[in-house]
Structures are given as C-alpha cells and as structure tokens.
Amino acid sequence: xxxxxxxxxxxxxxxxxxxxxxxxxxxxxxxxxxxxxxxxxxxxxxxxxxxxxxxxxxxxxxxxxxxxxxxxxxxxxxxxxxxxxxxxxxxxxxxxxxxxxxxxxxxxxxxxxxxxxxxxxxxxxxxxxxxxxxxxxxxxxxxxxxxxxxxxxxxxxxxxxxxxxxxxxxxxxxxxxxxxxxxxxxxxxxxxxxxxxxxxxxxxxxxxxxxxxxxxxxxxxxxxxxxxxxxxxxxxxxxxxxxxxxxxxxxxxxxxxxxxxxxxxxxxxxxxxxxxxxxxxxxxxxxxxxxxxxxxxxxxxxxxxxxx
Amino acid sequence: xxxxxxxxxxxxxxxxxxxxxxxxxxxxxxxxxxxxxxxxxxxxxxxxxxxxxxxxxxxxxxxxxxxxxxxxxxxxxxxxxxxxxxxxxxxxxxxxxxxxxxxxxxxxxxxxxxxxxxxxxxxxxxxxxxxxxxxxxxxxxxxxxxxxxxxxxxxxxxxxxxxxxxxxxxxxxxxxxxxxxxxxxxxxxxxxxxxxxxxxxxxxxxxxxxxxxxxxxxxxxxxxxxxxxxxxxxxxxxxxxxxxxxxxxxxxxxxxxxxxxxxxxxxxxxxxxxxxxxxxxxxxxxxxxxxxxxxxxxxxxxxxxxxxxxxxxxxxxxxxxxxxxxxxxxxxxxxxxxxxxxxxxxxxxxxxxxxxxxxxxxxxxxxxxxxxxxxxxxxxxxxxxxxxxxxxxxxxxxxxxxxxxxxxxxxxxxxxxxxxxxxxxxxxxxxxxxxxxxxxxxxxxxxxxxxxxxxxxxxxxxxxxxxxxxxxxxxxxxxxxxxxxxxxxxxxxxxxxxxxxxxxxxxxxxxxxxxxxxxxxxxxxxxxxxxxxxxxxxxxxxxxxxxxxxxxx
Ligand code: HEM
Ligand SMILES: [Cu+2]
Ligand SMILES: [Cu+2]
Numbered sequence: 001x002x003x004x005x006x007x008x009x010x011x012x013x014x015x016x017x018x019x020x021x022x023x024x025x026x027x028x029x030x031x032x033x034x035x036x037x038x039x040x041x042x043x044x045x046x047x048x049x050x051x052x053x054x055x056x057x058x059x060x061x062x063x064x065x066x067x068x069x070x071x072x073x074x075x076x077x078x079x080x081x082x083x084x085x086x087x088x089x090x091x092x093x094x095x096x097x098x099x100x101x102x103x104x105x106x107x108x109x110x111x112x113x114x115x116x117x118x119x120x121x122x123x124x125x126x127x128x129x130x131x132x133x134x135x136x137x138x139x140x141x142x143x144x145x146x147x148x149x150x151x152x153x154x155x156x157x158x159x160x161x162x163x164x165x166x167x168x169x170x171x172x173x174x175x176x177x178x179x180x181x182x183x184x185x186x187x188x189x190x191x192x193x194x195x196x197x198x199x200x201x202x203x204x205x206x207x208x209x210x211x212x213x214x215x216x217x218x219x220x221x222x223x224x225x226x227x228x229x230x231x232x233x234x235x236x237x238x239x240x241x242x243x244x245x246x247x248x249x250x251x252x253x254x255x256x257x258x259x260x261x262x263x264x265x266x267x268x269x270x271x272x273x274x275x276x277x278x279x280x281x282x283x284x285x286x287x288x289x290x291x292x293x294x295x296x297x298x299x300x301x302x303x304x305x306x307x308x
Numbered sequence: 309x310x311x312x313x314x315x316x317x318x319x320x321x322x323x324x325x326x327x328x329x330x331x332x333x334x335x336x337x338x339x340x341x342x343x344x345x346x347x348x349x350x351x352x353x354x355x356x357x358x359x360x361x362x363x364x365x366x367x368x369x370x371x372x373x374x375x376x377x378x379x380x381x382x383x384x385x386x387x388x389x390x391x392x393x394x395x396x397x398x399x400x401x402x403x404x405x406x407x408x409x410x411x412x413x414x415x416x417x418x419x420x421x422x423x424x425x426x427x428x429x430x431x432x433x434x435x436x437x438x439x440x441x442x443x444x445x446x447x448x449x450x451x452x453x454x455x456x457x458x459x460x461x462x463x464x465x466x467x468x469x470x471x472x473x474x475x476x477x478x479x480x481x482x483x484x485x486x487x488x489x490x491x492x493x494x495x496x497x498x499x500x501x502x503x504x505x506x507x508x509x510x511x512x513x514x515x516x517x518x519x520x521x522x523x524x525x526x527x528x529x530x531x532x533x534x535x536x537x538x539x540x541x542x543x544x545x546x547x548x549x550x551x552x553x554x555x556x557x558x559x560x561x562x563x564x565x566x567x568x569x570x571x572x573x574x575x576x577x578x579x580x581x582x583x584x585x586x587x588x589x590x591x592x593x594x595x596x597x598x599x600x601x602x603x604x605x606x607x608x609x610x611x612x613x614x615x616x617x618x619x620x621x622x623x624x625x626x627x628x629x630x631x632x633x634x635x636x637x638x639x640x641x642x643x644x645x646x647x648x649x650x651x652x653x654x655x656x657x658x659x660x661x662x663x664x665x666x667x668x669x670x671x672x673x674x675x676x677x678x679x680x681x682x683x684x685x686x687x688x689x690x691x692x693x694x695x696x697x698x699x700x701x702x703x704x705x706x707x708x709x710x711x712x713x714x715x716x717x718x719x720x721x722x723x724x725x726x727x728x729x730x731x732x733x734x735x736x737x738x739x740x741x742x743x744x745x746x747x748x749x750x751x752x753x754x755x756x757x758x759x760x761x762x763x764x765x766x767x768x769x770x771x772x773x774x775x776x777x778x779x780x781x782x783x784x785x786x787x788x789x790x791x792x793x794x795x796x797x798x799x800x801x802x803x804x805x806x807x808x809x810x811x812x813x814x815x816x817x818x819x820x821x822x823x824x825x826x827x828x829x830x831x832x833x834x835x836x837x838x839x840x841x842x843x844x845x846x847x848x849x850x851x852x853x854x855x856x857x858x859x860x861x
Contacts, residue, residue, distance in 0.1 A: 033764045033765070044693065048691065048693055048694060049688070053688075056685075066655055067658060077662075082662065083850035084595045085850060086596065089600040090599075098648075105645065109641055109691075116634065119696075198461040199462070199626075208693075208696065209697070210625050210699055211625050215554035237459075239462060240453075240454075240462050243385075280381075291380050292379075293453070294468055
C-alpha cells in the first residue's frame with residue numbers, strides 16, 4: 001500500500017520534471033522561429049514570446065500527457081460494462097484550478113504591459129490628450145538593452161504614404177521622396193503614417209512592429225532599428241486586389257551612410273518608380289481573355305527621387 | 309462480470325405507437341417537427357461545408373507556389389472571402405443550430421420548440437442565404453472580395469459601378485442570416501426557460517442545454533450591433549451615405565467596432581455548443597459523472613458575459629489608444645479562466661474512467677487536444693506586444709483554424725457520430741468512422757500547424773503570392789489541406805450507406821444517461837408519450853438513481 005503511494009508520487013514527479021524540462025527547451029527554440037532581431041523592440045517582444053511559449057508548452061504537455069495516460073491506462077476491459085467511480089467533484093481541486101489561471105493571467109498581463117510600455121510605439125495622435133491615463137508617455141524611453149546612443153535626438157519625422165498599392169516615403173527636411181525606406185541604425189525613428197485611400201498596415205516582421213494606417217487619421221509611430229541590413233516592409237491590412245504586392249525595402253544603415261544616402265538622393269531628379277501592381281494591371285487588361293473579375297485600377301506609380 | 313446491466317441506466321421503452329419522421333420526402337419539405345428541422349439544418353450546412361472546402365482547396369492550390377499563378381488575384385480574393393463566409397455563416401452556425409434544434413427539446417423533456425412555425429421559417433432562410441451567396445458568383449464583377457470582415461473602404465469600392473454587385477449580395481445574405489439567427493435565438497431562449505419538464509431545475513439541465521442557452525443569449529445582445537453595422541455599410545454602398553466612407557468624412561474604424569462587438573462573441577456562439585457536446589460525450593465514454601457539473605454550467609454563462617467586453621482585441625493595431633489596448637488585453641485573458649475550468653473538468657472526468665474509444669470519443673478527444681493548443685495561441689494573441697507582431701499573419705489563421713477545424717468541426721463530427729443512431733435509427737460503421745478520424749486528425753495538424761511558424765516569420769494572411777522563403781511550410785500545409793478534403797469521403801460514404809442499410813439501432817446504444825436516450829431511435833413525432841418527471845441531476849454514471857420518476861420501466 002505504502003509502496004504504491006510512493007511509486008505514484010515518483011511517477012508524478014518524473015512526469016512533472018520531464019514536462020518542465022521539455023517546455024523550457026521549447027521556449028528557447030522559440031527564438032529560432034522568428035526573423036532576425038532588427039529593432040530594439042524585437043528584443044523585448046521575443047523574450048515575451050519565448051516566455052509565453054514556455055508557459056504554453058507546460059500547460060499543453062501537462063494536459064495532453066494526463067489525457068494520454070488515461071487513454072492508455074484507463075481503458076475499459078473488453079467485456080467490462082460497469083461504470084467508473086462516480087466522483088462528481090472536489091471543491092479544493094476546483095478552487096485551485098480556478099486560482100491558478102487567474103494568477104497566470106495576472107502574471108502574463110503584467111509582463112505584457114511592461115513590455116508594451118517600454119516599446120512606447122505611439123498610435124493615433126489626435127487623441128493624445130487622453131492617450132495615457134496609465135502614465136505611459138514613454139515616447140523616447142529607451143527600450144531595455146538597446147545601445148545607449150539610441151537615446152540621441154530622434155531623426156526627422158518621416159512621412160509614410162500608403163496607397164493602392166504602393167509605399168511612398170517622404171523626408172521633409174530635404175524634401176526627398178523614395179520608394180525605399182532608409183533608416184539610420186540606433187536612432188529613435190519617428191514616422192507619420194498616412195493613407196490616401198483604404199486601410200493599410202505598416203508592418204516590418206524583422207522589427208516585430210505593426211500599425212494600421214487609417215484614412216483621415218494622423219498616426220505617429222516610433223521605434224529604434226538596431227541592426228543594419230535590408231528588410232521587407234509589407235502591407236498588413238488587406239487593401240484589395242494587389243494587396244500581396246504592396247511591399248517595400250527597408251534599409252537600415254549607419255547614421256553616416258544614411259546621411260550620405262539623403263545627400264545623394266537630393267541630387268536626383270524625380271523619376272517614375274517601378275510598381276508591381278501597376279504592371280500586373282496593365283498586363284491583365286491587355287489579355288484578350290479575362291480570367292478574373294474587374295478590379296480597382298492601381299494608383300499611378302509614384303514619382304520619386306530614389307526609386308530604390 | 310460480463311454484461312451485468314448497470315444500475316442507474318434505465319432501460320427505455322422499446323415499443324412506440326407514434327410514427328417516426330423517416331420518409332425521405334419529409335426532410336425536403338416544410339415541416340415543423342424540431343427533429344426534422346434539426347436534420348434539415350445538418351444536411352444543408354454539410355452541403356455548404358463541402359462548397360467552402362472546395363474554395364479552401366483552390367486557395368491551398370494557389371499557395372503551393374510563391375507566385376500568383378493558379379488563379380487570378382481577384383479570384384483568390386473572392387475565394388477566401390467566400391470560404392470564410394460560407395464556413396461561418398453556412399456551416400458552423402447552421403449545423404450547431406441543427407443540433408440544438410434536434411436535441412434541446414428532447415433533452416429537456418419538451419414535445420417541440422416553443423414556436424415550431426417560426427423555427428421552420430428560420431431554417432428556410434438558410435438555403436435562401438446560400439442561394440444569394442452562390443448567386444453572387446454570377447453577377448458581373450463576381451462575389452465579394454473584401455474578406456469576411458468586409459472592412460470599408462475596400463468593401464465600398466465598387467469597380468463595376470453596378471448597383472447589384474457581389475458586395476451588396478453579400479451584405480444582403482448576411483443580414484438575412486442575422487434575422488434567421490435572431491428568430492432562432494428567441495425560440496431557443498423561450499423553449500429553455502419555459503418548456504422544461506417538471507422537476508428539471510436549471511441545475512438539472514444537461515450541459516449541452518446550458519451551452520445553447522448561453523450561446524443564444526449572446527445572439528440576442530450581439531446581433532443587433534452587427535445588423536446595424538451591415539445596414540449602414542449597405543447604405544454607404546448603395547445610397548451614398550457616409551457613415552464609414554473616409555472620402556466623405558466617415559470613419560471606417562467605427563465599422564470595426566460594430567463588426568467585432570458582435571463577431572467576437574459570435575465565436576463563443578460557435579464554441580459554447582461544442583463545449584456542450586464535449587460535456588455530453590466525455591461522461592458517456594468514460595462512464596463517469598461530469599466532474600464539477602455546476603461550475604461547468606455556470607462557466608458557460610460567465611464566458612457569454614465576458615465575451616461581450618473583449619472585441620477590441622481584434623483592433624489593437626487599428627487606431628486604438630494605448631489605454632484601450634491594455635484594458636481589452638486583460639478582459640480577453642480572463643476568458644481563459646472559465647474556459648480553463650471546463651478543460652480541467654473534462655480531464656478530471658476522463659481520468660480514472662473506463663474509456664471506450666468509439667468514433668465520437670476519438671473525435672471529442674482529438675478536438676479537446678487541439679482546443680488546448682488553440683487556447684494557448686489565443687492567450688499569446690491577447691498579449692498586445694505579441695499581437696502587434698503576429699496580427700493579420702498566418703499565426704492568426706493557424707490559431708482560428710485550430711478553433712474552427714480542430715475544435716468546432718471535430719466536435720461536430722463527434723456529435724454527428726454520437727447521435728447518428730438516435731437520429732436515423734441505424735448504426736454507423738465504426739471502422740469507417742475511425743479511418744475518418746485519423747485522416748481528419750492528421751490532416752488538421754499538417755494543414756494548420758505550419759501556419760504558426762509562417763506567421764511568426766511574418767507571412768501575411770489574405771495574400772495570393774508570398775516570398776519564396778515561405779514555400780516549404782506552405783507545401784506541407786497544402787498537402788494537409790488536400791488530406792482534409794479527402795477525409796470527408798469516408799465520412800460521406802459511411803453516413804449514406806449506414807443511413808440506408810446500417811444495423812438497426814436500439815434506443816440507447818451507448819448506455820447513456822439522458823432523456824433523449826429514453827425514447828426510441830428515431831424518436832416518435834411528439835418525443836414523449838407522457839411528460840417525464842425529472843428527479844435527479846444528469847450524468848449519474850456509476851450511481852443507481854433513476855433520472856426520471858415515470859419514463860423508466
Ligand atoms: C480543409 C480545410 C480548410 C482549409 C484548407 C482552409 C484554408 C484556409 C485558408 C488558406 C484561408 C485564407 C487565409 C487568409 O488568406 O487569410 C482560410 C481562411 C478562413 N477560414 Fe479556412 N480552411 C479550412 C477549413 C475551415 C473551416 C472548417 C472553417 C470554419 C468552420 C474555416 C474558416 C475560415 C475563416 C473564417 C477564414 C477567414 C477568411 C477571411 O480572411 O476573410 N476554414 N482558410
Ligand atoms: Cu495596402
Ligand atoms: Cu475575438
């Protein structure tokens with residue numbers, strides 16, 4: 001009798017340890033499922049994702065292994081048609097498993113809140129006066145772990161214009177337009193997001209950042225790139241027929257290279273940018289047999305100093 | 309110990325005088341019998357499930373390669389819009405209403421629904437919705453292409469210039485389906501409140517009835533918002549009003565609020581009855597009472613209430629101020645508390661039971677496991693910083709298909725197999741059922757698991773073309789999708805053959821406890837010859853108390 005009890009506890013303990021170790025391992029793997037960490041914000045978000053994956057794996061493995069144990073060891077014997085024990089409930093157990101999710105929820109929410117606050121990514125600016133009853137005016141707050149010089153003066157506010165189906169970036173100080181978003185590394189970036197027609201979404205997976213762009217709404221967006229390289233900006237809010245083609249390059253470079261690019265672009269005459277939606281549209285409307293349905297014509301390809 | 313009749317299981321009355329509704333014709337004509345209507349809903353919605361499935365196959369075919377090469381972009385956009393719409397409004401909603409129709413009166417000891425004629429009218433609106441939806445393929449410009457959300461201004465762009473276009477038909481169909489659902493909700497709530505057999509207090513109701521009750525209450529408070537939003541959008545589209553059109557000073561974000569105020573709770577209208585089905589099935593095949601019956605019952609109501617204050621989690625990155633993002637993060641996460649209670653209760657019900665892995669039990673177990681997975685990714689999505697990254701990516705598509713296929717559709721299959729003998733008076737083939745389960749379970753995971761890494765890497769939803777680095781997981785997902793498509797074949801085969809020539813089913817083939825199992829299979833027209841008097845709680849497995857005072861011997 002006693003031995004049986006000890007054996008049970010040992011089984012439970014081994015199971016719990018196995019589940020814990022496995023979840024910790026899966027949680028570490030989570031980093032490898034994500035794109036490169038190219039913005040200070042991505043460091044924070046990835047830690048949060050890894051934490052949630054660890055916790056989630058623990059719960060998932062815990063529940064499924066309990067179920068699988070039952071499925072394997074608690075099967076009815078072939079001709080045994082009797083019932084199992086008529087256990088209807090257990091108050092202590094029920095209180096415990098109500099309390100545990102509540103505590104977990106508070107923990108996850110607290111951690112998420114903290115990360116969100118440190119990101120300070122901004123949002124719709126016309127309601128800035130009631131923006132932060134929770135004391136989150138952290139526009140220039142330094143995301144944890146970011147290089148110290150990120151605190152330096154933010155760069156000029158870059159205008160981002162989204163239209164069906166193209167991105168246009170405007171650097172107001174030198175009045176430069178481009179279809180490629182150039183950003184200095186380790187500087188707080190400030191964007192003013194605008195849409196000309198429908199909802200669009202500003203999304204750079206390598207930065208883990210996203211914000212919908214709404215016609216007639218002024219939306220400010222801030223973040224800090226930390227890793228030079230070339231990334232993709234995509235439209236994340238479905239915007240009609242050529243939605244999938246609405247992409248642009250994001251070039252993160254050293255502040256010196258960035259200045260140099262600005263200077264160089266300022267010398268260039270505006271030219272018509274390449275635009276996939278426009279060329280696909282021209283092609284399909286020339287076909288003699290129409291295979292699809294009519295579509296909204298794409299906006300004219302932008303005239304830019306730097307067509308990327 | 310062979311074949312000892314179990315105490316507490318009541319042997320039902322095998323002889324019955326009333327005719328059962330078994331003639332084929334009756335299923336295709338106007339009937340006010342809730343059982344016939346239930347089956348009409350089920351068969352109709354399954355037909356649309358197949359249509360929605362064909363659209364899904366086209367999409368998965370397109371996504372086999374990075375380029376947009378199988379169908380035109382406009383066709384792809386029409387496909388995912390109609391797929392989502394059909395799957396939600398013509399498959400999950402009506403099939404669950406079908407089960408509720410069939411089971412609720414039987415389970416509470418009533419002879420029919422409170423308003424049988426209203427019930428029939430509500431059903432016949434479903435084929436009308438279907439015809440309008442499918443008809444939109446034949447208007448110039450094709451069906452709606454703005455996604456099942458139909459966010460303006462995209463949904464307001466009308467390149468054909470015609471007044472009758474896919475988007476208008478879409479809105480019309482959705483509005484009719486809303487009216488049908490409101491009629492159903494009034495009927496269910498009245499039936500459950502007013503028509504329970506003597507002795508059936510609220511805490512003696514089966515959990516499926518609790519679940520339907522909670523779900524239909526959501527319909528009553530939520531649908532008016534959706535309907536209002538849809539009508540305003542329709543006016544913007546046809547009459548030139550400017551509620552949502554930013555070009556004329558309207559605000560498209562308002563539409564998102566109208567839409568999600570209903571459409572988030574709508575997912576609980578779908579999932580609550582599935583929880584009810586799980587709660588009916590696990591005790592039978594584990595031969596144990598449902599663990600924590602009262603808490604599970606109350607948690608349904610709690611889920612319904614909390615679901616009304618979470619809608620903004622779909623709009624974290626829309627123009628939503630920070631304080632709102634954070635408040636809705638907290639309310640959303642709190643849904644996991646009543647949901648967690650249910651999951652633990654099912655696990656405890658199964659634990660230490662005497663399990664029989666018949667097809668319904670396999671589907672319910674598979675569905676439960678995939679639901680736990682969906683719940684975990686759901687918590688991740690509710691966290692604002694994580695959602696900022698994965699919103700509108702395939703991570704979300706993976707999450708909601710684990711809910712809608714992994715849980716809801718698997719739960720529906722479980723229910724179909726479990727109540728098939730009751731509905732048709734015939735047994736289904738267990739081996740075909742198991743083949744179906746394994747194909748569906750493997751297919752679901754192959755199809756939808758790869759969507760999570762895709763989303764984490766940043767692949768967007770609703771794209772007809774994508775960057776080449778995403779191709780590997782897309783191929784796996786497509787193969788899983790085709791497997792899922794195939795998995796319906798053994799199911800259809802099994803259902804058709806078994807219905808025509810399956811073994812005759814006894815009244816209670818699973819030795820289950822519940823009023824519906826005390827009448828013959830299929831049940832007589834008016835269900836009960838004498839109104840049952842309920843004297844104990846449901847799920848008395850292993851106990852020797854009878855369920856009713858009069859129906860037994
Ligand atoms: C063989 C099974 C299925 C496959 C292969 C499949 C595949 C897909 C794909 C590829 C999308 C497009 C995702 C996007 O571009 O955003 C999608 C969207 C969707 N699916 Fe499914 N699906 C299946 C079953 C289901 C079921 C059973 C349901 C519901 C019960 C469902 C509900 C939806 C919804 C609501 C959408 C969103 C549509 C939209 O974005 O407007 N799907 N599905
Ligand atoms: Cu766009
Ligand atoms: Cu929601």
